Amino acid sequence: MRTGDKGRARRVALVSLDGVGKTYRGRGGAWEAVRDFTLDLAEGEFFCLLGTSGCGKTTVLNMVAGFEPPTAGRILLDGREVKGPGADRGVVFQGHDSLYDWLSALDNVAFGPRLRGMGRRARRAHAQRFLELVGLAGQGGKHPSELSGGMKQRIQIARALANDPRILLMDEPFGALDALTRATLQGELSRIWAGTGKTVLFITHDIEEACALATRIGVMTRGPGGTLKAVLPVDLPFPRERTSDAFMAVFRRVHALIHEEMARP
Numbered sequence: 001m002r003t004g005d006k007g008r009a010r011r012v013a014l015v016s017l018d019g020v021g022k023t024y025r026g027r028g029g030a031w032e033a034v035r036d037f038t039l040d041l042a043e044g045e046f047f048c049l050l051g052t053s054g055c056g057k058t059t060v061l062n063m064v065a066g067f068e069p070p071t072a073g074r075i076l077l078d079g080r081e082v083k084g085p086g087a088d089r090g091v092v093f094q095g096h097d098s099l100y101d102w103l104s105a106l107d108n109v110a111f112g113p114r115l116r117g118m119g120r121r122a123r124r125a126h127a128q129r130f131l132e133l134v135g136l137a138g139q140g141g142k143h144p145s146e147l148s149g150g151m152k153q154r155i156q157i158a159r160a161l162a163n164d165p166r167i168l169l170m171d172e173p174f175g176a177l178d179a180l181t182r183a184t185l186q187g188e189l190s191r192i193w194a195g196t197g198k199t200v201l202f203i204t205h206d207i208e209e210a211c212a213l214a215t216r217i218g219v220m221t222r223g224p225g226g227t228l229k230a231v232l233p234v235d236l237p238f239p240r241e242r243t244s245d246a247f248m249a250v251f252r253r254v255h256a257l258i259h260e261e262m263a264r265p
């Protein structure tokens with residue numbers, strides 16, 4: 001957080017995680033998934049959170065989304081404590097089961113605007129704009145079961161953006177896609193991010209994906225009690241040239257941090 005001089009606008013982080021912890025208590029007993037996680041996300045940044053399986057990435061995202069309350073610390077969005085889910089956060093999941101199969105692609109995208117009371121014509125035109133943004137202009141009449149995996153992920157992105165959220169929260173959204181589709185969607189997301197100026201918190205365990213998309217990469221320690229191990233700025237122009245020396249240098253640094261965690265007993 002940066003505080004300006006008196007009389008100048010105060011710049012507050014869009015999202016602020018302050019000493020956040022999460023201990024699950026269930027049938028398996030208590031499990032400390034996340035410990036003392038502190039991070040400020042600035043408006044417009046693309047933050048990739050990386051870490052080994054089970055280190056607590058989804059737990060962090062679920063707490064920012066308001067699906068799970070932290071058991072320590074607090075999370076602020078625009079200076080206000082997160083108490084539950086809200087339309088100011090658009091969530092995109094790894095699977096595509098979250099689409100409503102009984103609605104067309106267009107109506108899936110128009111669902112949030114409908115809940116907010118937008119009229120039928122207006123919300124369909126609004127949804128159509130976001131379908132175009134994700135490259136599915138002519139596919140709005142299809143139902144989710146008639147779409148490919150990559151198309152379903154594009155619909156999820158369009159649906160999240162149609163609510164004009166302050167931040168997109170994405171949990172391994174391309175994890176289930178083949179390598180080619182994945183690379184295509186990475187490029188599209190990067191273009192959409194640059195075009196809309198949205199803030200993105202993106203979870204992945206794919207180092208190359210993080211290096212291709214992020215303005216900053218956060219690497220988590222291995223659980224239990226996963227926390228931020230390091231945050232690296234990635235000052236490379238977009239679209240990123242994945243075979244360039246500069247890209248490879250970032251890749252190697254992140255790779256070393258992750259492998260340190262994997263090697264830890």
Ligand SMILES: Nc1ncnc2c1ncn2[C@@H]1O[C@H](COP(=O)(O)OP(=O)(O)OP(=O)(O)O)[C@@H](O)[C@H]1O
Nearest residue numbers: 024026031033052053054055056057058059060205
């Ligand atoms: N609802 C829950 N109840 C109990 N323990 C949980 C729950 N959700 C997650 N955990 C535990 O918390 C830890 C972190 O899980 P989380 O899903 O956040 O990891 P992750 O980093 O997203 O892993 P992956 O890369 O495999 O998706 C794991 O040990 C997991 O077993």
Ligand SMILES: [Mg+2]
Nearest residue numbers: 057058059171
């Ligand atoms: Mg996860």
